[in-house]
Amino acid sequence: MRKARHAKVLGWRWRSNPLRRHSDVVEAWIVLLAWTAATVLAVLAGVVGAQGAQRAVEHDRAGRLPVSAVLVKTVPGSGRDVVTGIRYDRVLATVRWTDRSDGKATVRTGTIDVKPTAKPGSTVPAWTDGHGRLVSAPVGRAEAMTRVVLAGTGVALVAGMTVLGVGQMVRLRVQRRATERWGAEWERVGRRWGHTTG
Known part of the structure; x- marks a missing residue:
């Protein structure tokens, strides 16, 4: 059995023809x-x-704000995951730096992540939020x-997508109303056809 072919005509709604509805x-x-x-x-x-x-x-x-911090010590065992054995490229370390955010020099300590090869006493870059708290880079x-x-x-x-969704909802509403009108007209015309048959 041969399949019916449906030709798509671009812009058919814009062309004038007797089957086009309002x-x-x-x-x-x-x-x-x-x-x-x-x-x-x-x-x-x-x-x-x-x-x-x-x-x-x-x-x-x-x-x-960048600060120069001195590495005090690394956290033991922080370079390898004990469960999986995976080595990390960064380890936790305690650092000390001089904070001048409040106008006076205050020595502070905190924890940041550094390379596993960093040795205690070495200088490492750190970042603060301007209030003496360490933050990530x-x-x-x-x-x-x-x-x-x-x-x-x-x-x-x-x-x-929101605008397209609203447009589709409006379009479906117009389609539904057109289908309802078409159904009502079919009911009216179909009754007359029924009387002429038989």
């Missing part, structure tokens, strides 16, 4: 407007999201750029 034209406009609005809004939201992420990364980087330029791009892309996708 709802087909309305649907075509809804689709066009939804895609246009989704594209524009996605670009704008993506730019705003990327700028917000950029400001957050710059604020985070600006709040971390700021993100590098490549990671900061990745965060900005991902944030912008994510916001753009969410904004665009």
Whole structure:
């Protein structure tokens, strides 16, 4: 048995023909407007999201101050996982540094991760939050750029998909109303056809 072929005609809703309903034209406009609005809004939201992420990364980087710390001692056994035996490329260590954030020199100690080859008494880089607390190192330029791009892309996708979703809901509502009208008209016309048969 041969399969029936269905030819897809692009833009059929825009072409004038006797089978085209008013709802087909309305649907075509809804689709066009939804895609246009989704594209524009996605670009704008993506730019705003990327700028917000950029400001957050710059604020985070600006709040971390570098200090030179002296390695006091490493935490015993922190270079290898006791269960799996995996060696880590960083180990926990106690460090000492001079904090000048409050205007006077205060010696502080804390724990950071260092390379396993670092020896007690050596100088290691550390980062503080400007209030004497140790924090992790700021993100590098490549990671900061990745965060900005991902944030912008994510916001753009969410904004665009939201607009497309709303457009699809409106389109389905128009389709449903057209189908209801078509059904009501079929009921009216179908009764007359029924009387002429037989």
